[in-house]
Amino acid sequence: MPDLIDHLTEFERAAADFAAALERVDPAAEVPACPGWTVADLALHLGTGQRWAASILLSGTAQKEPDVLRTTISWADWYAGTTAALLAAIRAVDPDEPCWNFAPVDQRAGFWTRRRLHETAIHLVDLLQAGAAAGEEPGTGLAVVPPAVAADGVDEVFEVFLPRMLARGFAPAVTRQLGVRATDTGHEWTLTPVPQGDRPHVERGKAVGEAVLSGTAADLDLCLWKRLPTTALTVEGDPAVANDFLAGRATP
Known part of the structure; x- marks a missing residue:
């Protein structure tokens, strides 16, 4: 899949779209999917993550996330600068080069390009929802996540975040065997729980x-990241099994 x-x-x-949207959206606007956050907080979070990932790529080792002060330039310009730094780091390191990451997958540099793509895609949806006109239902942002990217995002959740959440002490999201099907791309997955709280078999x-x-x-990607109501999905079989999974912590 990757x-x-x-x-x-x-x-x-996705990063160019995020920077362009930052030009349009009020930095003080609230982000519906991130209670307590403004658009400025969202930009700070994503740009800081770009700098963090760049430092990991260039060193090949785990790094402390930087303490970043709020910028005095425009958020769009600052974010674009952090993206340029990350892109330079990505191009400076072969994707197969050994490099630390936080997941139970190969410790290779290519992990970070995929991870920052999906982090950006989800937060681009957040930004567009925040920019919806006052008094209107926030937009879902579905159109900005291409189907192939979204399918890869679902795969990343199953490969990276289901075990990551277990490692962070959360109850297993997969407790009964569950199938997942993307109706537009044809991708399918079967998640099977394993004993002793180990990561589920995918x-x-x-x-x-x-x-x-x-x-x-x-739909699947945004529901897994709690950005879309689960009513967007169709359930075949035991609805309690599906509801338990969707109510669980598959992602941070």
Whole structure:
């Protein structure tokens, strides 16, 4: 799954869209998906993450996330600068070069291009929702996450974040076998719990289980990240199994 899209090209596109939206959206606007955050907080979070990832890529080792002061220049310009720094770091390091990451996957530099793509895509949705006109229902932002990127985002949740949340002490999100199907891209997954709280087994290419969740890849991705109501998805089989999974902590 990770090799089916060009993560660098898609990251550049998503980051450019985020910077452009920052030009339009009031920095003081509230972010519906991140209670207590303003657009300025969102920009600070994402730009700081760009700097952090760049430092990891260039050193190959774990780094402390920088303490960043609020910028005195425009948020769009500051964010664009952090993105340029990360892009330079990505291009300076071969994706197969050994490099630390926080996940139970290969410790390779290419992890960070994929991770920053999906971090940016989700927060671009947040930014567009924040920029919705006052008094109107916030937009979902679905159109800004291409189907192939969203399907890869779902795969990243299953590969990286289900075990990460377990490692952080959260109860397993997968307690019964569950199938997941992206209706627009054809991607399918089967999640099977394993004993002793280990990370669930992920089988790609089929969707079977006591329940099967289906929706477009973007629907699935945004529901997993709690950016879209779960009513956007269709459930076949036992709804309690699906509801328990969707109510769990699959992502931070």
